[in-house]
Amino acid sequence: MSVPTKKKPQVTAAPERRRELLDTAAEVFAEQGYNATTVRKIADHAGMLAGSLYYHFDSKESMLEEILRTFLDELWDGYDAVLGDELGPRETLEALVTESFREIDRHRAAVAIYQKESKQLAPQERFAFLAESQRKFEKAWLSTLERGVAAKVFRADLDIRLTYRFVRDTVWVAASWYRPGGQHSPEEIARQYLSMVLDGIAVRE
Amino acid sequence: MSVPTKKKPQVTAAPERRRELLDTAAEVFAEQGYNATTVRKIADHAGMLAGSLYYHFDSKESMLEEILRTFLDELWDGYDAVLGDELGPRETLEALVTESFREIDRHRAAVAIYQKESKQLAPQERFAFLAESQRKFEKAWLSTLERGVAAKVFRADLDIRLTYRFVRDTVWVAASWYRPGGQHSPEEIARQYLSMVLDGIAVRE
DNA sequence: GTTCTTCCCTAACAATCGTTTGGTAGATTA
DNA sequence: TAATCTACCAAACGATTGTTAGGGAAGAAC
Numbered sequence: 001m002s003v004p005t006k007k008k009p010q011v012t013a014a015p016e017r018r019r020e021l022l023d024t025a026a027e028v029f030a031e032q033g034y035n036a037t038t039v040r041k042i043a044d045h046a047g048m049l050a051g052s053l054y055y056h057f058d059s060k061e062s063m064l065e066e067i068l069r070t071f072l073d074e075l076w077d078g079y080d081a082v083l084g085d086e087l088g089p090r091e092t093l094e095a096l097v098t099e100s101f102r103e104i105d106r107h108r109a110a111v112a113i114y115q116k117e118s119k120q121l122a123p124q125e126r127f128a129f130l131a132e133s134q135r136k137f138e139k140a141w142l143s144t145l146e147r148g149v150a151a152k153v154f155r156a157d158l159d160i161r162l163t164y165r166f167v168r169d170t171v172w173v174a175a176s177w178y179r180p181g182g183q184h185s186p187e188e189i190a191r192q193y194l195s196m197v198l199d200g201i202a203v204r205e
Numbered sequence: 206m207s208v209p210t211k212k213k214p215q216v217t218a219a220p221e222r223r224r225e226l227l228d229t230a231a232e233v234f235a236e237q238g239y240n241a242t243t244v245r246k247i248a249d250h251a252g253m254l255a256g257s258l259y260y261h262f263d264s265k266e267s268m269l270e271e272i273l274r275t276f277l278d279e280l281w282d283g284y285d286a287v288l289g290d291e292l293g294p295r296e297t298l299e300a301l302v303t304e305s306f307r308e309i310d311r312h313r314a315a316v317a318i319y320q321k322e323s324k325q326l327a328p329q330e331r332f333a334f335l336a337e338s339q340r341k342f343e344k345a346w347l348s349t350l351e352r353g354v355a356a357k358v359f360r361a362d363l364d365i366r367l368t369y370r371f372v373r374d375t376v377w378v379a380a381s382w383y384r385p386g387g388q389h390s391p392e393e394i395a396r397q398y399l400s401m402v403l404d405g406i407a408v409r410e
Numbered sequence: 411g412t413t414c415t416t417c418c419c420t421a422a423c424a425a426t427c428g429t430t431t432g433g434t435a436g437a438t439t440a
Numbered sequence: 441t442a443a444t445c446t447a448c449c450a451a452a453c454g455a456t457t458g459t460t461a462g463g464g465a466a467g468a469a470c
Binding site: 031032033035036090116117119120152153154155158159162163165166167169170173174176177184189192193195196197198199200201202203204 | 236237238240241295321322324325357358359360362363364367368370371372374375378379381382389394397398400401402403404405406407408409
């Protein structure tokens with residue numbers, strides 16, 4: 001048996017303070033960008049000194065990783081539930097979009113970080129789960145769109161990959177301006193977005 | 206008369222090398238993010254040492270400023286031309302979207318930088334032109350949408366500010382995946398985007 | 411009442427950052 | 441040919457970065 005060297009909590013025990021600090025960090029990361037955020041700024045917002053953060057976490061990068069992992073885990077809980085319902089293509093799309101806006105509502109900071117940083121992070125081995133999630137995401141959306149085209153509920157004359165990016169982007173960029181507790185609920189925003197994506201903004205003749 | 210102290214070119218004379226270096230810097234800024242980009246990395250890509258950049262520019266920030274200013278100046282040349290044509294609301298929207306994709310094609314790196322960094326930069330006095338451009342941009346789009354609603358060519362049942370953000374975002378996020386010289390021309394992408402935004406992706410009954 | 415654990419502070423560390431200073435090879439001008 | 445100018449290099453600067461080591465106060469456990 002080697003020497004235990006048990007000294008820091010890191011992942012074990014009392015997750016409340018840890019969660020608090022991660023929420024604070026996520027807020028600062030989202031507002032200032034990951035690279036522009038110093039650990040001293042995070043510590044300031046948390047009311048402690050920079051070094052004290054290292055009692056809870058072993059690096060700035062591990063905070064970022066845990067923030068993104070937590071978000072993606074919960075996101076896929078919701079997505080998998082929707083996809084498991086085996087709805088029709090249009091209903092699946094509606095449910096996915098609505099679920100997405102609920103996630104933006106719950107994890108606004110994490111979503112903003114994900115959007116800004118994931119492209120640079122994904123190539124790193126440590127953040128391989130980002131790329132994996134992206135593939136799963138693309139697969140779920142593309143197959144839904146393809147099912148819709150086959151069932152003649154979605155237009156067949158559109159480039160399907162372009163359509164995918166279109167729908168994906170229109171949903172997630174909302175995180176850049178959305179503020180929880182505003183005048184629109186996530187469901188209300190989802191309804192309006194869906195109305196635009198599905199039927200367009202032009203008046204029908 | 207005070208001593209001239211004329212030593213560096215900075216803005217005057219031979220703009221070719223300067224433009225070359227700015228293009229290189231923009232590429233690195235876009236790929237790695239402004240804060241994550243060191244002047245040494247820029248210099249590496251340009252085949253020189255970090256200090257040598259300061260013969261051409263007086264700071265890293267001034268490179269960023271010039272990149273964004275140049276982009277926005279050319280963007281507004283295009284936009285003002287469109288808005289000056291006094292087209293109908295639908296035609297104005299179509300022309301603005303098409304013009305936007307052309308700008309993405311020409312200034313891909315600058316657009317990507319603008320999207321990632323403008324939110325953090327705009328509050329700074331030095332980058333006040335970003336906020337000003339944003340206001341002009343919003344005004345142009347909102348008035349076009351309002352004209353369209355009044356003329357009954359755009360739907361009246363949608364929140365107009367939500368619609369504005371929707372259209373704006375759908376266009377500009379394309380810069381994050383668009384690659385010049387790909388299989389789609391800017392005009393082709395604009396056509397498909399307009400088709401989705403105007404008519405939706407659902408099949409009409 | 412001692413010991414242990416939890417959670418933070420104080421103080422520093424090596425590395426890296428943007429930037430400056432002084433110099434110089436080569437072309438251009440006089 | 442001498443003088444000047446252009447465009448860079450070599451080497452360092454102070455500041456800031458993420459991170460670590462050692463310590464200490466306060467409560468919990470025994």
